[in-house]
Amino acid sequence: MSDVVLDLRGVNVFYGASHILFDMGFQARRGRTLALLGRNGAGKSTTMKAIMGVAPARSGEIHYAGSRIDGQAPHAIARRGIGLVPEDRQVFSRHSVDDNLRIAAKPGADGQTRWTMDNIYDAFPILAKMRGRAAGMMSGGEQQLLSMARCLMGNPDLILLDEPSEGLAPIIVQEIGRLIRSLRSTGVTIVLAEQNMHFCLGISDDAVVIDKGQIVYRGTIETLKADKDITGRYLAI
Template sequence: MSTPMLEVRGADVYYGASQILFNLDLTVEKGQTMALLGRNGAGKSTTFKAIAGLVPPRRGEVRLSGETVSGRAPYRIARAGIGYVPEDRQVFPEHSVEDNLIVAMKRGRRGEAYWTLTRIYEVFPILAGMRTRHAGRLSGGEQQMLTIARALMGNPDVLLLDEPSEGLAPIIVQAIGGLIRTLRGMGVTILLAEQNMHFCLDIATHATVVDKGQVVYRAPVAELRGNTAITQRYLAV
């Protein structure tokens, strides 16, 4: 059996005295697009922050290709192969699109240099025509594409996308979905946190549902699509 690309084992995560995640287990295999689904406040963003080292687990661990990375500083976890796209995008507004990309440029942890400016502009042609524009002048959807592209410039093993459809117009959500499907087809391993179940059902291969900081369901997307008991109980708005 191959080693999972990403594992979260028995993670307990707190904000101060308040516990947010309870013994959470999560596994993402190489090449999967895993949707982490749940209502607002279920613990999705906290799971991402725990993986990225921003809120380290008090108990449990995070492993990348079998190597424990929890307990390291966030920048060391990024260097180990985690690419993190937060829900609030966080571009460098006064710098150009290309500068935003260049600042994140690095080889992967085994020396990979698959993601270059040339390849980014091939996969994100909309950014190629905006390379000199200040990132702060982009639309929300354009900024979302830029932050995904910027994360890829670090040649990560796993890409974390936190609420990529949040606050975007439907036509832009379709474009983001198409982009994620393209990345999946290229073999990128993706963990995607979303409230929008229908968005995820169209692009993910597998799903994990969280509620009140605990995993309550995991299955291939095809099984979730037919499980109305789970979708009504944990995902219906």
């Protein structure tokens, strides 16, 4: 059985007449964390949206767990076992933390329920203290944790995290890093879109660097760290 969980092949995405992703192609392997790195506007979020079917590919192929998923509706892709934590969080602001989690609850693609309310509150002690609080009354960092927890309630096998550390207080960024490391130990596959390479160093195995919708680097995160030309040119490190 192949360890390739996600496979993008020559994916092109347009917003109207604007060509955003150019022949995007990479693989994410089972149980590993892949960082999609690049400056703001490089195409990282569009790549996430293409995988989820929110920004459909005009050409190319997207394979998940051995089957093509490009052209499918976002809800159908989610049911196959992919969960997205969007950049803008999209919590239900008038509903409580409890309600936000219950809304998203469903078994995984294999019918199993690994994440329950109890498990979530054990893993997210910050949320456990505010179960009855309206999501709109939470800080940005707390909403980010809620969005991650809500994703897990769908019991995904592949998690897409779009800019999880952006604009957050250091203590929340540390908590998100801890959670990602914990998730890695469960065998889940993670694709992480980030501008902050330093955040990714301790939590990612592999890396893809995107610039202007095109891939300029594929390899391990450690090899990328040592590549001063790529990091200096495309990541401003």
